[in-house]
Amino acid sequence: MTARRLPSGDFDVEQLTPGVRRPIKLRPWLIFAGVVVVAFFGLIFSRVSLDRSGFELDDLEEQIAIEEARRGDLRVEVARLQDPNRINAIAAEIGLVYPTVRIEIEVPGLDVEGIDPEFRWAQLKAVLTAQP
Amino acid sequence: MVLGVAFVVAWAGIGFRIVRVQGFEADKHAERGEQQRVRTEALTAPRGTIYDRDGVELAVSIDAVTVTANPSHMEDPAAAARLLAPLVGVPKSVLKERFTKPDSQFAYIARRLESAQAQEIRDMVEETEMAGVYFTSEPKRIYPAGDLASQVIGFVRDDDMAGLEGLEWKYDEALAGTPGQQIVERDPYGNPIPQGEFVVDPAQPGADIILTIDREISSAAQQILAQAVKDYNALAGTVLVMDILTGEVLAMVNAPTFDPNDRSDANPEAYRNRAVTDVYEPGSTLKVVTLAAALEEGVVTPSSILKVPGTLEVGDKEYTDVGRTKAKKMSVAEIVAKSSNVGTILIQDLLGNEKHYEYLSAFGLGQVASGDLPGEASGRLENVRDWCDTTCGPSTAIGYRVDVTPLQMASVFSAIANDGVLVEPHVVREVISADGTRQRYEPTERPVVSEETARVMRVLLQGVVESGTGSRALVDLYTVGGKTGTTEKFVPGEGYSEEDRIASFIGIAPIDEPRIVVAIVLDSPSGETEDGSDMRFGGVSAAPVFAAIAEAALHRLGVPPNVR
Incomplete structure (x- = not known):
């Protein structure tokens, strides 16, 4: 006889027992269902978030357009304020006119070569500040 | 049982419809939906x-x-009209009418x-x-x-x-x-x-x-011109200020004018840029070309003396000078200063029609002066082959028979101011594309007369202002030179007007070291000044306008005074 006895303890006894059903393992299914639900809600959430972001972007773009328009208006306003005709009218209103009296100022040393410009400028300032 | 059948039939109908809409007609409905949502704007x-x-x-x-x-979409159109009307400046009734039109969307x-x-x-x-x-x-x-x-x-x-x-x-x-x-x-x-x-x-x-337009010079020119048109009872006027070195137009203004922001009350006549669209016979200002040509060709010198008769009859026409009837010996300088028609005609006779025409063409007459202004007229310069042997030369010498634009005449004086080199006048300095590419306008340049002739002409023009017909063009603190011009106004279909004149003055400032040319043309000024001078003359009406504008422009450009 060459047959050997099977080693005991290494096999599931039930496996060897015909006619007995194995119980269904619920855990993996529950995990799978959980993942599906989470993915579903995640998808909905991300979709809603994306839509919300889209609306926010749209609002921001509208705001940008309004600010751009305002910038354009301000640019025009600056150009209008710089209009020489407007400035002339204001100048005339407040009594600014071209001087009618001609004042000639003699600056000493203007025709002398080699004088330091700083010194000449100081002289010029002194002459100018002495004017009425 | 019946209820059950009805239930099944109903569901079958719904199912059929779903299959039809979602299956067979899916593409059609998807396309319709897309048409409603997707817009090409x-x-x-x-x-x-x-x-x-x-x-x-x-x-x-x-x-x-x-x-x-x-x-x-409005809940209460009448209330909406009432609230909106004061904010938009439209009468409430008008808005209400717009909002209550039947079926209006x-x-x-x-x-x-x-x-x-x-x-x-x-x-x-x-x-x-x-x-x-x-x-x-x-x-x-x-x-x-x-x-x-x-x-x-x-x-x-x-x-x-x-x-x-x-x-x-x-x-x-x-x-x-x-x-x-x-x-x-x-x-x-x-x-x-x-x-x-x-x-x-x-x-x-x-x-x-x-x-190239300078707003401040333009503003000063516009105000001074508007006042001049009013003071001298003119129909219209135009002013040009040019930088002689670059050919840049610093100011180009017209009267009457209009505000492009609100053209509801504007007269379309005011839309015209008279500086380039309107042609006129330049009169005495064209003597500059006659004299410059004669000097360049060596026909005369500034000190040449000519015996100038009181009147000159050529063909059926009699030419005279204003304020002189007797013959007089006059130098070329005096002929220019006093704007002698007869003297200029004598000089032109010495020059000859062929040479005269050559210089008129070289100065750009009969051709558009600038390429960048719309509606620019080329004026009229008849080919010398078509000139008659009698009055054509003499009349052209004193500025008749030639039609010019104010821009062309400013360009002529600019060449004299720029040592004989004519720089193409232009108003566009640069075009900058959206991608940042800059396209700078490069004006053409060409010598017309020699530097010496141009210098002598400037001395002669200074004489016009200091001791001639242009004395009202004197500018405080600056030396200036220029030429007056007065021509009978040609009215199409009627001929030359008995009363109306085109008064002009074109000058250079400062004349010693030229920076600008200022051209003034007044259409039909009339009346007399306080001292009894006839405002129809360029020396009376246009010359003071030159003085005021040249002074403002020189101040703006920071040109130091050269007269103490």
């Missing part, structure tokens, strides 16, 4: 800006706000408002939760300097921003840019659907144009 290209030489806007486009209504409330004004309406609409009011963006062209140089700049059509006059018309293609388009999915209220289809082909903005 044109994107207007922002029109380029026109700047003055210092980079200040003269014509600029802004995004204006147009307010519209869908009356069918669209009405304008206000078009092209500036954003500040539109914001007031937005605030009110939000505050009152008014339904059926919508805001859209529309481009609007603004001219911040109003009527300043408006004939040069021109204007656009409000609806489509197409250039109609002036540089707006001439450079319309460059300024307009290229429109783009966007494909976008929108909900029934016109809001973009997030994550919907969105494809943009952006618009290419128009090019910017930098002019």
Whole structure:
């Protein structure tokens, strides 16, 4: 006889027992269902978030357009304020006119070569500040 | 049982419909849905800006706000009209009529408002939760300097921003840019659907144009000209200020003028840029060409003495001088200073028609002076082959039989001021494309007379102001020179007017070291000054205008005084 006895303890006894059903393992299914639900809600959430972001972007773009328009208006306003005709009218209103009296100022040393410009400028300032 | 059958039939019907809509007709319905949501919208290209030489806007486009209504969405159209009317400046009754038209789904409330004004309406609409009011963006062209140089700049059509006059018309293609388009999915209220289809082909903005125009000189010129037209009872007038070294036009103004921002009351006559569109016979100012040609050809020198008769009969025409009837020995300098017609005719006779014509052509008469101004006339210079043997030469010598524009005459004097080199006058300095490419205008230059002839001519022109017909052109603190001109006005279909004159003065300042040429042309001035002088003469009406404008321009350019 060459047959050997099977080693005991290494096999599931039930496996060897015909006619007995194995119980269904619920855990993996529950995990799978959980993942599906989470993915579903995640998808909905991300979709809603994306839509919300889209609306926010749209609002921001509208705001940008309004600010751009305002910038354009301000640019025009600056150009209008710089209009020489407007400035002339204001100048005339407040009594600014071209001087009618001609004042000639003699600056000493203007025709002398080699004088330091700083010194000449100081002289010029002194002459100018002495004017009425 | 019956109920069960009915239930099954109902569900079968619904099922059939679902299969039909979702299956067989799916493509058709999807397409219809897409047509409702997906819109192809044109994107207007922002029109380029026109700047003055210092980079200040003269014509600029802004995004204006147009307010519209869908009356069918309005809960109370009458109340809406009452609240909106004071904000948009439209009578309440008018708005109410627009809102209550049967089956109306669209009405304008206000078009092209500036954003500040539109914001007031937005605030009110939000505050009152008014339904059926919508805001859209529309481009609007603004001219911040109003009527300043408006004939040069021109204007656009409000609806489509197409250039109609002036540089707006001439450079319309460059300024307009290229429109783009966007494909976008929108909900029934016109809001973009997030994550919907969105494809943009952006618009290419128009090019910017930098002019040579100086706003301050133009403003001074415009005010002085307007006052002169009024004081001298003229019909119209035009002024040009040119930089002689570069050919840049610093000011080109006309009277009457108009405000391109509001053309509702403008006279279309005021749209014309008379400096380039109107031709006139230049009269004595053209003697400059006759004299310069004679000096250049060595026919005369400034000190040459000529015996000038009191009158000169040529063919059927008698030529005379103003204020002189007796023969007199006159130097060339005196002939210029006193603007002697007879003396100039004698000099032209020595020069000959052929040579005279050669110089008239070389100075650019009979050809457009500049390439960048719309409607520019070339004037008229008859070919010398067609000149008659009698009066043609003499009349041309004193500025008749030749039609010129004020710009052409300014260009002639500019060549004299610029040592005999004629630089092409121009108003556009640079065109800057949307991609930043700068295209600078390069004016052509050509010598017309020698430096020495130009220098001598300047001395002669100084004599006109200091001891001749142009004494009213004297400018305080600066030496100036110039030439007066007075011609009988030619009225098409009627011939020469008995009364009306074209008075002009064209001068150079400072005459010792020239910087600018100022040309003034007044159409039909009339009346007398306090000292009894006839305002129809250029020396009386146009010369003082030159003095005032030249002084303002020299101050603005920072040219130091050269007279103590």
